[in-house]
Amino acid sequence: MNSTPTTATAEQISIADKELTATVQSVLLKMADRLEPNLPGIADGARRTVMKVKHRPGKSLGHFAEHAHVKGGTRKHEILLNSDRAQGHFHGKQPGCDAVVTLAHELAHLYAAEHGVKDTDGAVHNAEFGDIAQLTECFVEKDAGGSHCTTRLSRRGQVLFADLVSEMERAFIVHGAATSVAPHAPSSPRSSLTPTPAAPIPSSSPTPARKVDPLMSLVPGNSLVPMPLGGGGAVGGSLTPRQQRAALAAIEQVQLGGAISALTDDMRHRLAMRAMENVAMLSGIEGHYLAVAPLAEARIKAIVDAYTLAASAAIQRFGR
Known part of the structure; x- marks a missing residue:
């Protein structure tokens, strides 16, 4: 698979x-x-x-x-x-x-x-x-x-x-999701997909098993495999090509959402790491300026604290 x-x-x-x-x-x-x-x-x-x-x-x-x-x-x-x-x-x-x-x-x-x-x-x-x-x-x-x-x-x-890097990262997440697509069925399901027999239907009178068009369905591993589909009208009936295309589109949308969710979680981790690096760097610079300009202590601390709070808020908002 x-x-x-x-x-x-x-x-x-x-x-x-x-x-x-x-x-x-x-x-x-x-x-x-x-x-x-x-x-x-x-x-x-x-x-x-x-x-x-x-x-x-x-x-x-x-x-x-x-x-x-x-x-x-x-x-x-x-x-x-x-x-x-x-x-x-x-x-x-x-x-x-x-x-x-x-x-x-x-x-x-x-x-x-x-x-x-x-x-x-x-x-x-x-x-x-x-x-x-x-x-x-x-x-x-x-x-x-x-x-x-x-x-x-x-x-x-x-x-x-820093904020522009985050903006670009989010844009590349969307770009990456749009340019990495999962395998999907050809456009002509009846001519190119191999039918899969449906399970026999228990009945008081023998009913011959019928073959139905397969629908692609999500399975563990985030791949698509054929799955026999009955239901809708008569049991064992097949979906129309339009219904199959609509179902495939819905499944691909679910896959895309899962991919974006995983990438978003990874991006939040990267943002957190970058924010910590920046805060550590600013703290070192803060110590230097406090030594050479002690009268500016309150203002310098306010600037560093403002960045720290803004970075924390950005990480919490990201991906919501």
Whole structure:
């Protein structure tokens, strides 16, 4: 019995990518707004950027193209986000955080383009790019080839974009559920499904056993197997093709709900772990500032406590 999810169709992936785009566009603009104080003009540049999401297995995690579009006489940039995060910095385990890192990386390219900064030397991300990427709150390190890589968010970025990472994680949960579908019956049940004999019906007069069309039903293992179905009208009668399709749709919806529930519980665990890491980091920073600015003790403690309470509330609300 095979319970491994099949690959979604190209059409299903395309639809899921379009739905994910709205969230990614919103997150990009919010990130740019928060970066505006250190990078003046980046928010306006982000608003003149076309955001695209596309499933590109094995390809780059993101891409920036300067003046790739002309709309209404206005030249617009393009940022593309790869919705396949399996080869991302966290190996697919934190797609929301990974996507935010990619957006911060592409915002660095956007800012460089807006200000005429040459940020690459061929395929190498140069020191100028590294300086800007640090201001978009990326953690920057050089690889063996001398390219400045953005492998994760900086500590400040982890706090600055914490809610946006959660927003992206939720969006990727929905995207993942929409692009991982369980095996289902072909569209022509009478021609392609093998009939299963119904159990004999006890009767005072012998009644020959009749064959009925099978209906796919959930069994342990979260897979679908044929199950003989009687009932409705006459005992042993078969469902119409329309009734079978409706039943299959209902069963697939139950499976989808179960998958989302499991992913939601896993995401709540990740949020809790991330919140604890952030609170621990803020507590360490709090100790430093209390030492150098003792008169600000009440205000500093209030800020850290406010974050802690907000994070706790977000974890409790998540998935409800």
